[in-house]
Amino acid sequence: xxxxxxxxxxxxxxxxxxxxxxxxxxxxxxxxxxxxxxxxxxxxxxxxxxxxxxxxxxxxxxxxxxxxxxxxxxxxxxxxxxxxxxxxxxxxxxxxxxxxxxxxxxxxxxxxxxxxxxxxxxxxxxxxxxxxxxxxxxxxxxxxxxxxxxxxxxxxxxxxxxxxxxxxxxxxxxxxxxxxxxxxxxxxxxxxxxxxxxxxxxxxxxxxxxxxxxxxxxxxxxxxxxxxxxxxxxxxxxxxxxxxxxxxxxxxxxxxxxxxxxxxxxxxxxxxxxxxxxxxxx
Amino acid sequence: xxxxxxxxxxxxxxxxxxxxxxxxxxxxxxxxxxxxxxxxxxxxxxxxxxxxxxxxxxxxxxxxxxxxxxxxxxxxxxxxxxxxxxxxxxxxxxxxxxxxxxxxxxxxxxxxxxxxxxxxxxxxxxxxxxxxxxxxxxxxxxxxxxxxxxxxxxxxxxxxxxxxxxxxxxxxxxxxxxxxxxxxxxxxxxxxxxxxxxxxxxxxxxxxxxxxxxxxxxxxxxxxxxxxxxxxxxxxxxxxxxxxxxxxxxxxxxxxxxxxxxxxxxxxxxxxxxxxxxxxxxxxxxxxxxxxxxxxxxxxxxxxxxxxxxxxxxxxxxxxxxxxxxxxxxxxxxxxxxxxxxxxxxxxxxxxxxxxxxxxxxxxxxxxxxxxxxxxxxxxxxxxxxxxxxxxxxxxxxxxxxxxxxxxxxxxxxxxxxxxxxxxxxxxxxxxxxxxxxxxxxxxxxxxxxxxxxxxxxxxxxxxxxxxxxxxxxxxxxxxxxxxxxxxxxxxxxxxxxxxxxxxxxxxxxxxxxxxxxxxxxxxxxxxxxxxxxxxxxxxxxxxxxxxxxxxxxxxxxxxxxxxxxxxxxxxxxxxxxxxxxxxxxxxxxxxxxxxxxxxxxxxxxxxxxxxxxxxxxxxxxxxxxxxxxxxxxxxxxxxxxxxxxxxxxxxxxxxxxxxxxxxxxxxx
Numbered sequence: 038x039x040x041x042x043x044x045x046x047x048x049x050x051x052x053x054x055x056x057x058x059x060x061x062x063x064x065x066x067x068x069x070x071x072x073x074x075x076x077x078x079x080x081x082x083x084x085x086x087x088x089x090x091x092x093x094x095x096x097x098x099x100x101x102x103x104x105x106x107x108x109x110x111x112x113x114x115x116x117x118x119x120x121x122x123x124x125x126x127x128x129x130x131x132x133x134x135x136x137x138x139x140x141x142x143x144x145x146x147x148x149x150x151x152x153x154x155x156x157x158x159x160x161x162x163x164x165x166x167x168x169x170x171x172x173x174x175x176x177x178x179x180x181x182x183x184x185x186x187x188x189x190x191x192x193x194x195x196x197x198x199x200x201x202x203x204x205x206x207x208x209x210x211x212x213x214x215x216x217x218x219x220x221x222x223x224x225x226x227x228x229x230x231x232x233x234x235x236x237x238x239x240x241x242x243x244x245x246x247x248x249x250x251x252x253x254x255x256x257x258x259x260x261x262x263x264x265x266x267x268x269x270x271x272x273x274x275x276x277x278x279x280x281x282x283x284x285x286x287x288x289x290x291x292x293x294x295x296x297x298x299x300x301x302x303x304x305x306x307x308x309x310x311x312x313x314x315x316x317x318x319x
Numbered sequence: 320x321x322x323x324x325x326x327x328x329x330x331x332x333x334x335x336x337x338x339x340x341x342x343x344x345x346x347x348x349x350x351x352x353x354x355x356x357x358x359x360x361x362x363x364x365x366x367x368x369x370x371x372x373x374x375x376x377x378x379x380x381x382x383x384x385x386x387x388x389x390x391x392x393x394x395x396x397x398x399x400x401x402x403x404x405x406x407x408x409x410x411x412x413x414x415x416x417x418x419x420x421x422x423x424x425x426x427x428x429x430x431x432x433x434x435x436x437x438x439x440x441x442x443x444x445x446x447x448x449x450x451x452x453x454x455x456x457x458x459x460x461x462x463x464x465x466x467x468x469x470x471x472x473x474x475x476x477x478x479x480x481x482x483x484x485x486x487x488x489x490x491x492x493x494x495x496x497x498x499x500x501x502x503x504x505x506x507x508x509x510x511x512x513x514x515x516x517x518x519x520x521x522x523x524x525x526x527x528x529x530x531x532x533x534x535x536x537x538x539x540x541x542x543x544x545x546x547x548x549x550x551x552x553x554x555x556x557x558x559x560x561x562x563x564x565x566x567x568x569x570x571x572x573x574x575x576x577x578x579x580x581x582x583x584x585x586x587x588x589x590x591x592x593x594x595x596x597x598x599x600x601x602x603x604x605x606x607x608x609x610x611x612x613x614x615x616x617x618x619x620x621x622x623x624x625x626x627x628x629x630x631x632x633x634x635x636x637x638x639x640x641x642x643x644x645x646x647x648x649x650x651x652x653x654x655x656x657x658x659x660x661x662x663x664x665x666x667x668x669x670x671x672x673x674x675x676x677x678x679x680x681x682x683x684x685x686x687x688x689x690x691x692x693x694x695x696x697x698x699x700x701x702x703x704x705x706x707x708x709x710x711x712x713x714x715x716x717x718x719x720x721x722x723x724x725x726x727x728x729x730x731x732x733x734x735x736x737x738x739x740x741x742x743x744x745x746x747x748x749x750x751x752x753x754x755x756x757x758x759x760x761x762x763x764x765x766x767x768x769x770x771x772x773x774x775x776x777x778x779x780x781x782x783x784x785x786x787x788x789x790x791x792x793x794x795x796x797x798x799x800x801x802x803x804x805x806x807x808x809x810x811x812x813x814x815x816x817x818x819x820x821x822x823x824x825x826x827x828x829x830x831x832x833x834x835x836x837x838x839x840x841x842x843x844x845x846x847x848x849x850x851x852x853x854x855x856x857x858x859x860x861x862x863x864x865x866x867x868x869x870x871x872x873x874x875x876x877x878x879x880x881x882x883x884x885x886x887x888x889x890x891x892x893x894x895x896x897x898x899x900x901x902x903x904x905x906x907x908x909x910x911x912x913x914x915x916x917x918x919x920x921x922x923x924x925x926x927x928x929x930x931x932x933x934x935x936x937x938x939x940x941x942x943x944x945x946x947x948x949x950x951x952x953x954x955x956x957x958x959x960x961x962x963x964x965x966x967x968x969x970x971x972x973x974x975x976x977x978x979x980x981x982x983x984x985x986x987x988x
Contacts, residue, residue, distance in 0.1 A: 045677055074694040076702050103545040122679060230686035232679030234550045 064101045064191055066109075066152040068143065068170075071107065071116040072162040073277070082119035085158030087228030089221045090123055093156050096189060103128035104146065106260065109243065121239030122231030130243045138251035140170060144177040146255040147245065159184065159222040182218045183211055187225055194203045218305035222295045272319070300307070322407075324486055325464065329405040332497040339501030340927040346601055347567065349626050350560030351549075355518045364517035365662075371532065372516065375658045386431040389454060390509070392424025396461050403468060405417045414469040422559040428454035429759040441573025443591075445610025452504045457492025461483055485549025489799070503602075508570040512659055515568035518561045520662060536651065537812035537858045540865065541777040551775065555600035556626045562666060568659045571611055575653030575663065581646040581897075585905030588646035589612040590653040590663045593639065597666065599640045600624030615905070616644055630670055633678060644670050645682050646902045649773050649895030650855040655886055666789055666791070671775030681774050683900040689776050696765035696783065697897075706762045706890035711738040713747055716758040718794045724752070724758035726829075727796040729810065731803035732766050733929040737935065739802075742929065745953035746802050746826055752956050753838040757800070763790050769805040772813070774896040781817065784809075789820035798822040800829045800950055804856035804928045805894070811861070827867040827927050827948050832847045834873045841955040844875035847922035850943070851878045852912065852935065854928035867927050867948055875956050879919040888914060893930035909934040916923065917942045920944055925951060 066089045067090050072083030081133065093101045103125055109132065121128055131146050133139050145241050147155060160168035175182035187202040190210070204225030213219075272283040296304060312318045336693045377383040399417035402408045432451035438444065463485055486779050500506040516576065519525070521535040542548040552558055575590035576582055582589050592614055593607075599606050605623035613619045617640070624630060624638030631641045644667055677679045681689060691700035700782075707715070728750065735738030750757050765783050774781035787810075791799075799821050811823035824832075833839045851871060855864045864885050871878055883889045892898065892908025913935060916924045923944045926932050935945045 066917070076700065077695050079694050081690075124679070228681040230675075230689070231679060232677055233776070234677040235679075237546060 049300070051292055063096060063154065064102075064150075064152040065093045065099045065156065066098060066102045066104050066122075066147060066150065067093045067155045067156040069103050069105050069120045070115045070158070070161045070163070070319050071105075075162075080116035082116055082228070082231065083158055083162045085160070085220075085225075087120065087123070087158075087231075088155055088223070088225040089156040089158050090120055090191060091228045092186065092221055093154075094123065095226070096154075096192070099154075101125070102150065104131060104150065105129070105144070105148075106131040106133050106143050106246075108133065108135050111240070114241070117241070118236040118239060119231045121241075122233065122236030124232070124235055125239055126235075127240040127242055130220040130241050132243050134221045134248060135245065136251060136254070137248045140173050140177065142175055143170075143251045147174070147178060151216070153195070153217075154181065154189075154192075155180075155216070155218040155222050156186075157218065159220045167247070171220045173220050178216075178218075180216050180218055181213050182220070183213055184220045184222075185224060186221045189219075247317065291303045294297060320871040322858065324482075325404040325489075326407070326718070328486065328489060328896060329401060332493040333401070333405075333415045336497040336501050339498065339503075343501050343507075343511070343567070346626075347560045347564045349477065349601065350558050350563040351752075353520065353559035353561050354546065355561055356522075357518065360517040360519070360522065361595035363522070363525065363527075364697060366512060366527075367519070368513065369514040371525045372660065375656070375660075379560045381430070382434070385427050385434070387427075388423050389427030391694055392420045392422075392458065393425055393454075393780055394733070395420035396424055396458065397496070400461055400465075401737070404464065409627070414549065417465050417633075418462060418469070421458045425455060425458035425462065425813070428458055439573075439577075440612055441591075443571035443609075443611035445608065447505050447610065449572065453492060453495035453927045453945050454497075457489045457496050457906065460489035464489065475832065477885075482907040499851070503584045505570075508568055508659070511564060512568040512570070513661065514707050515565045515661075516634050518564060520559065520665070524660065526967040528646040534860065534862050536808070536907060537815070538665065538772060540781070540813075541672065543778055543781060549673075550676040551674070552666075552669040553629055553673045553677065554627050554844065555597060555624060557631060557673075558597070558669065558706050562662070563597070564667070565603050565661050566594050566601065568863075569594045569598070569661060570597065570659060571657065573611060574656040574658065575767050576612060576650040577654045578887065578889075579894060580648060580650060580908045581904065582612075582615065582913060583882055583900075584892070585615045585667055586709065586902050587616050587617050587643050587904075588647035593594070593667070594645065594661060594663065596622065596624070596639050600628075600630060601943045606638075614640075617643075624650050631674060631678075632678075639670075641674060641682065642902045642971070644674065645900040646897070646904070648855075648890045648892055649891035652855075652887070654656065663707060663757040668773060671773075671776055672952070673775070676778065679898065681776070682902070685774050685896065685900050687698050688896075688899050689771060689774060689779055691774075692766055692768075692771050692783065696786075697735060698734050698766060698770055700733070703765070704762055706730075706734050706764060707735075707759075709734055709743065710747070710759075713744070713745065717761045718758045719761065719763065719900070720794075721758050723795040724756050725797050726755055726757040727791070727794065727799045728757045728759045729767075729799050729803070729806050729823075730759055731763060731801060731806045731929065732875060733803060736933070737931060738928065739929040742802055742932070742947040742949050745947065745949040749826075749830060749833075749839065749949060749956065753833045755833070755838075758794075758796075760790060760794075765790075767806040767809040768811045768813075768894050770899070772809070774899065776817035784814055784817050784819070788814060788817060791819060791821070798824055798829075800824045801825055802826040802927070802947065803930065804854045804861070805930065807855045810858045825861070825863055825866070826929065827857075827870050828863055830948070830952055831873070834870065839873075839952070840957045841874050841952070842957045844955065846876075847921060849876045849923045849925055850881055850916055850919045850921035851884070851925045852891065852906060852931055853884055854879070854896055854926065854931050855888065855890050857927055858888055859886060867940075870952060871950075874951055876951075878925075879921050881915045882918050883915055891931040891934040893928075898934070907938075909938050913938040913941045 069086045070083050071092065072079050074093045076181055095101055103120050105128065107113065107243060132143050157171045160166050171182055173231055182202060183199055185202045185207060186199055188200040190198040190200055195215050197213050197215055199211045199212055199219065199288060200211060272280060274280040274283055333380065351354065354584045364857050376386060383423065397419060399420060401412050403446055405416055428451050432456060439525045448585050482741055494637055495504055497505055500510045523533045523535045524626050526532040541550060550555055550940055571591055573591050579588065579590050592609065596606055605620060620634055622638055628858055630636065647667045650662050651664055688698045691698055695701060696703050732741060735744060748772050756909040767785050767787065768780035768783035799810055804825055807825050810821055851867060853864060868878055887910050890908060892913050921943050923946055925946060925948050926933065927948050932947055932977050
């Protein structure tokens with residue numbers, strides 16, 4: 038665990054102070070979605086989103102807004118009330134019909150509310166689940182994004198010190214100038230229990246929003262996912278110790294290359310070449 | 320001189336008692352309203368006291384006789400004293416019974432004093448230690464002041480100094496007995512206890528002239544539809560007023576403490592202290608004056624409460640720590656023992672409900688289990704579609720296919736547990752051998768909601784219960800049979816208020832019935848000595864002590880009873896979600912239970928509950944095997960007709976005892 042420090046996207050931050058900075062509270066928005074239980078498929082609070090809410094609750098002097106963009110029916114209500122049950126009197130529902138692209142609506146809402154920190158789960162448990170929403174939002178808002186967050190260590194003078202989770206328990210300490218979007222996955226601490234009382238009492242404040250339809254999905258063929266074959270790493274080891282070392286070793290990418298100081302065109306060319314070599318593009 | 324002094328003393332004591340009573344009643348009235356039939360309760364009170372309460376007290380003969388003499392003597396003496404000395408009525412006639420009453424009370428108080436010389440640890444000390452002296456002071460002084468009225472002693476005997484000394488002793492006695500009764504002395508138990516019996520939260524518990532009382536053991540449902548209705552108990556004043564009255568009635572005899580498995584295991588729970596803490600909270604203050612055994616490892620004097628303050632703090636300490644509430648296995652040993660009929664388990668679950676439903680703070684694996692119950696309808700998070708995998712080869716008739724059967728076999732969540740699957744297979748074999756027309760719900764079955772409810776999650780319980788009731792409503796059956804006493808209790812006693820009324824039988828009861836009807840035949844028992852462990856939810860919750868023993872008797876087994884069996888059975892530690900919340904103690908409850916088994920020298924302990932099986936089988940180095948009654952029965956099953964070739968082992972010629980030790984074997988029919 039060798040934390041190294043980087044300052045990604047520091048120059049991208051806007052200079053205007055957001056409203057919340059004035060009274061010293063940290064304005065945090067957590068994007069929450071309707072999850073899907075892996076065994077029964079029932080609607081529930083999505084695991085990663087709930088971890089995001091938990092992360093927000095761990096922040097000092099944070100004023101947390103829960104944002105859900107989507108439809109509202111009996112099933113989704115019980116699921117999003119699960120987030121209220123973590124101890125919130127209210128949450129905001131950005132009303133979007135089934136099949137709408139929620140990114141413009143969310144971006145408008147965030148632009149208007151101007152939170153300093155936006156927390157989201159890595160990927161949704163329903164719908165496309167592409168994990169692209171935070172990236173597209175960040176692109177639209179022009180904010181930096183940090184993925185795979187394990188913890189927020191501190192936030193001072195508009196700069197957050199974050200702990201990013203890397204494979205095999207490694208952590209990387211990062212500093213990012215706010216406002217920023219961060220995403221959490223299973224490396225963040227587990228969500229607290231959702232209590233029935235606050236969940237039932239919590240208010241869901243619906244806000245109408247402009248609807249932009251997602252054009253692409255109707256053209257797609259949707260089929261149930263199949264388990265993909267996994268590339269095996271063959272370990273030729275004589276002793277148990279070697280096998281253990283091999284199993285616990287850091288994944289070393291063999292044959293990779295680090296490109297620095299290249300033009301975007303050169304970079305894109307290299308990536309295109311790699312994808313061809315790997316058989317991703319034909 | 321006494322003639323003028325006595326009425327003054329008596330009536331001022333009475334007046335003070337009345338003022339104290341009003342103050343006390345106002346304390347109780349801080350609780351939530353509860354619907355109680357006041358007049359009927361008061362009318363039923365003498366019977367509840369003389370029959371039901373006495374029934375419990377009489378388990379300790381010496382103490383029972385002591386109490387009859389002391390309390391009976393006191394009540395008679397007090398009434399007569401008011402008439403004779405207070406009002407000066409019929410002194411010649413009533414003087415004699417007054418003498419007799421005070422003499423009886425004095426004899427009783429001698430026995431009280433004897434018990435207080437070396438009191439057992441369960442008794443509270445403090446002010447209770449002066450009680451025998453106060454009883455003697457009262458009885459003796461009343462006796463002596465009555466002598467002159469009967470001319471046994473001339474009125475002028477002694478001088479005024481003696482009279483004054485006597486009056487002083489009488490003031491002490493009156494103070495303890497009248498003033499202390501309503502102002503919070505040890506005698507409070509008489510005043511609060513009498514009213515508690517009259518206004519009890521579960522009047523159906525008590526016997527009537529018509530017959531025995533019901534075992535009213537089902538938890539009371541919360542109203543979840545009304546968003547203003549409180550979810551459980553946060554502060555002492557959130558209890559109903561008659562619950563508060565019940566806490567105030569406690570005599571601190573500590574019978575609950577002596578029976579509590581969690582206390583014995585060194586977990587931070589003592590039912591007596593818990594009730595006293597509720598009294599402290601009701602009145603406001605600290606627990607520093609409590610003079611009994613503390614919660615194990617929790618010093619006295621660090622907790623304080625207020626009628627409108629939280630019982631369990633979100634952070635830090637308040638009146639009670641959460642782990643105290645989560646240590647309870649809901650085994651009801653305390654309720655069964657309590658001579659005051661206090662409902663400890665109700666109170667504990669009420670407070671747990673608040674912790675789970677409002678704080679969202681169920682400890683240990685609680686939150687995970689509740690989430691699983693919500694998402695998968697079983698506590699383990701298993702695929703509900705895999706419920707019948709254990710019976711893939713059994714070809715069990717499904718209710719969905721047959722629609723109607725005489726018996727609905729409720730399988731319970733034990734279907735996911737490989738140990739309990741053996742029990743279930745045995746039970747199926749038995750039902751088939753007896754030719755019972757039965758069917759199962761299969762994948763339509765859900766967890767009964769027992770664990771959710773006892774973990775305080777009333778919402779999940781009601782959701783599961785309502786969906787189960789809807790499923791059960793689709794089919795026709797005469798009765799439900801289950802091998803899980805927890806499902807048995809919930810289906811039989813707790814679904815009723817939600818609209819599901821069923822005739823539910825524990826498998827031991829049903830097997831006993833089948834045997835008596837001549838539908839089952841058993842080969843004689845050839846194994847070693849056997850003891851039987853009464854599951855709490857079968858015994859104390861449902862009063863079924865006989866049927867399992869009858870089945871064992873039918874198998875030819877003579878049960879070597881444990882010292883704690885029947886209504887005093889010690890819990891296995893598996894109830895009330897205790898294995899899920901897993902509050903640490905000094906030893907494990909199932910280890911203590913297996914020690915009880917060891918003391919009988921039994922080689923095998925018969926059980927009738929999947930929880931008990933799991934808990935007792937989890938004991939390392941146990942001296943006895945754990946088998947469910949269904950397994951024992953299935954092993955002993957004998958075909959009725961000798962020519963049906965496939966008789967099992969037990970029909971063959973008797974084998975040497977050493978080889979006949981029961982072994983686990985496949986019981987597929």
